[in-house]
Amino acid sequence: MTANTDTLVGEVLLAEPRGFCAGVDRAIEIVERALTKFGAPIYVRHEIVHNTYVVNDLKAKGAIFIEDLAEVPPGATLVFSAHGVSQAVRREAAERGFSVFDATCPLVNKVHIEVAKLAKEGYEFIMIGHKGHPEVEGTMGQLNEGIYLVEDVADVAAVRPRGTKLAVVTQTTLSVDDAAEILAEVKRCFPEVREPKQQDICYATQNRQDAVKVLAPTVDLVIVVGSPTSSNSNRLRELAQRLGTTAFMIDAASDLQQQWLDDARRDGQPLRVGLTAGASAPDILVQQVIARLKALGAGAVRKMEGVKETVHFPLPLGLGDKSMAELGGGSSSRS
Known part of the structure; x- marks a missing residue:
């Protein structure tokens, strides 16, 4: 029997931090500024970040996402995605004479x-x-x-x-x-193996996973906003599951199934739902999920205490940002 939707969800607890990281912010802004400065189309090798909403939004503005550089016409402006590229791709782009902006996460x-x-x-x-x-x-x-x-x-x-x-x-x-x-x-x-001076897993991945470790044990269900191709989003869902809390990952609010909530409900009590988002998921998607949960009766939305991220990465020269020198070398430390 389906629960009364007026009382199905009692509280939504928001993980902190969640959503966009500095590298994703920078990558998206590179494409948007290139479109403003040079006009459409701007070619992007691979999805700029792994999020359906972001990619579709940039497509609507004039970005064309490709995998093979042979698809890019001579003299075009090309952006490398936040994930980085091989040396072979860099050489090919140089040989073909493209104007390249590198959105690889620092x-x-x-x-x-x-x-x-x-x-x-x-x-x-x-x-x-x-x-x-x-x-x-x-x-x-x-x-x-x-x-x-x-x-x-x-x-x-x-x-x-x-x-x-x-x-x-x-x-x-x-x-x-x-x-x-x-x-x-x-x-x-390999006892003599050399490790990095600082771990390679980025501050944002670490912070979002740490937040889920606090969040998951306190809620009945965890919803992760993120696209299926997003590695860090998938890891958040897996982590919540590993901690013993049922978790689902959704690309958009329309993917949220009431049956998940019905199944998680125990003793007829309103649910406490935990909500987070991968580092490539924009906040507008989180807000849409909150609206959907409110339609199912959620009366309170509360933010967790968590790490405040202040990291900023400068844009490449030529796109209007200050140089690395002017910004004191930028920031890649954990906030």
């Missing part, structure tokens, strides 16, 4: 720089990440050889480096706990 770029630097010192690499993810393809594509992908603990035993100098790097949007487990196995198998 924290991903930090990993690329580390790989290039250590490779010159003779290091090979283990990369912890998900096969096929564009960030992983971009990072592994910094080298022609000597970088080995591991997706889980079992993969580590199959790594056969040619030399003795080995370093580890990580996809920035992984589960913090999963990455730590795999890293422990890497260190067990």
Whole structure:
């Protein structure tokens, strides 16, 4: 029997922080400023960030998303997505003479720089990440050889480096706990492995996962706003589930199913629903989900206490932002 929708949801608890991170803000603004300055179309290699709403909004403004640079006409303006690209893609773009703006997240770029630097010192690499993810393809594509992908603990035993100098790097949007487990196995198998000075998993991924760790045990159900292709959004849903709370990920408010709420309800009491959003999901989607929950009876919406993020990454020169020098080198530290 379906519960009375007037009392189905009692309270919505908002994770803090949630939604856009500095790297996503920067990437979207790069495309929007390029459209304003140079006019449509602006070509973007891969989805600028993994969110359906954002991509469709930019398409409506004149962005064209492509995977193969052969689809880009000569003399066009090209933007690299926030996930980063391989050296082969960079070379091809230069050879074809495109005007390029790089929206690679600075924290991903930090990993690329580390790989290039250590490779010159003779290091090979283990990369912890998900096969096929564009960030992983971009990072592994910094080298022609000597970088080995591991997706889980079992993969580590199959790594056969040619030399003795080995370093580890990580996809920035992984589960913090999963990455730590795999890293422990890497260190067990390769005790001399070199770790990054600061972990590669980005501050925003860490903060959103930490917020879900606080949120999930206090609610009956967790809703994660994020697109299916978003790695960090998927990790939030998995984390809530791992903590014992039923969780669903939705691309839009229309995806929210009342049956999920009916199934989560116990003893006829109104539900407390936890709500968060991946780092590529805009706040407008969160507000639409809140409106949907209010239509199901939610009378209170309360924000958790959480980390306040103040990170800002400058735009590339030529798009109207101040230079890195003027901003004191920008900021990539955890807020």
